[in-house]
Amino acid sequence: MTGPLPYRGRFAPSPTGRLHFGSLVAALGSWLLARYHRGEWLVRVEDLDPPREVPGAAQAQLATLAAFGMPSDGPVVWQSQRHDLYAGALARLLADGSAFQCHCSRGDLAAVNGIHRQCVASDRSRPPAVRLRVAEGARIGFDDGLQGRFEQDVDRDVGDFVLRRADGHWAYQLAVVVDDHAQGITDVVRGADLLDSTPRQILLQRMLGLPTPRYLHLPLILDAQGQKLSKSMAALPVDDDAPVPALMAAWQALGQDPAPMAGILPVSGWMAAASAHFRPERLPKVTSMTFAAAHNNAAASAV
Numbered sequence: 325m326t327g328p329l330p331y332r333g334r335f336a337p338s339p340t341g342r343l344h345f346g347s348l349v350a351a352l353g354s355w356l357l358a359r360y361h362r363g364e365w366l367v368r369v370e371d372l373d374p375p376r377e378v379p380g381a382a383q384a385q386l387a388t389l390a391a392f393g394m395p396s397d398g399p400v401v402w403q404s405q406r407h408d409l410y411a412g413a414l415a416r417l418l419a420d421g422s423a424f425q426c427h428c429s430r431g432d433l434a435a436v437n438g439i440h441r442q443c444v445a446s447d448r449s450r451p452p453a454v455r456l457r458v459a460e461g462a463r464i465g466f467d468d469g470l471q472g473r474f475e476q477d478v479d480r481d482v483g484d485f486v487l488r489r490a491d492g493h494w495a496y497q498l499a500v501v502v503d504d505h506a507q508g509i510t511d512v513v514r515g516a517d518l519l520d521s522t523p524r525q526i527l528l529q530r531m532l533g534l535p536t537p538r539y540l541h542l543p544l545i546l547d548a549q550g551q552k553l554s555k556s557m558a559a560l561p562v563d564d565d566a567p568v569p570a571l572m573a574a575w576q577a578l579g580q581d582p583a584p585m586a587g588i589l590p591v592s593g594w595m596a597a598a599s600a601h602f603r604p605e606r607l608p609k610v611t612s613m614t615f616a617a618a619h620n621n622a623a624a625s626a627v
């Protein structure tokens with residue numbers, strides 16, 4: 325009999341477009357850490373928000389991951405096929421009073437910056453959302469594997485947050501907690517844009533009686549205007565036909581030494597060498613860097 329795996333990581337893109345350089349940095353970082361720990365690495369498609377999805381994007385993302393030598397180690401999980409799991413978790417939270425139905429609209433909450441701490445609904449006939457009840461003074465902290473200690477006053481800064489939207493769609497926070505647990509994920513490695521979602525996820529885990537995985541948040545790649553690449557014109561998709569130059573740039577954005585990687589082709593050989601030469605202690609302890617800095621880094625250390 326084998327015991328539980330010591331390390332299982334994942335990459336969980338939302339199919340809102342092709343993978344860009346920022347997503348490649350997150351995918352490669354989480355893949356390298358999984359390999360470094362001799363663990364598994366799973367891909368999960370977070371397709372729970374049809375209005376934001378781009379037709380064909382999920383398949384294109386999976387094709388890119390394969391072209392870059394990072395196929396999922398197990399079957400790809402599609403969140404759109406897992407409604408029963410989310411419904412089960414929500415039912416438990418509703419049954420024990422940890423969650424409640426809420427008729428407040430965006431407009432109702434405008435005066436409190438959208439932070440829900442009590443119901444102020446002006447129209448109780450509209451379909452309700454379901455929110456998690458966040459206790460007064462609830463403060464959650466955790467030790468991030470790269471960024472160090474991170475704390476948040478969830479009650480004051482976030483408030484009672486949505487688990488199922490009024491339009492019936494599942495909120496990311498609920499689905500991610502349910503799936504990370506259901507898939508046995510031990511290590512969540514992702515972009516630092518999600519650092520401030522993590523306390524909410526830990527709070528939900530506690531209310532559902534689930535263990536908390538380890539978290540590590542990699543630097544987010546920003547454009548020259550300081551915007552997330554996915555939201556900007558600089559979000560040029562990475563080219564499936566030329567993976568190695570993009571991998572090399574992502575490797576250097578992750579603070580790794582290019583010297584032992586020079587001239588290695590094709591992608592399978594490059595990835596094998598990368599897993600042998602990866603040094604987690606070289607990961608940059610910053611929450612963001614610009615696309616230009618990541619590339620200059622690459623150019624500077626390549627000479």
Ligand code: GLU
Nearest residue numbers: 336337338370500514518
């Ligand atoms: N689906 C989320 C995104 O693409 C990532 C979720 C996660 O890694 O927890 O931003």
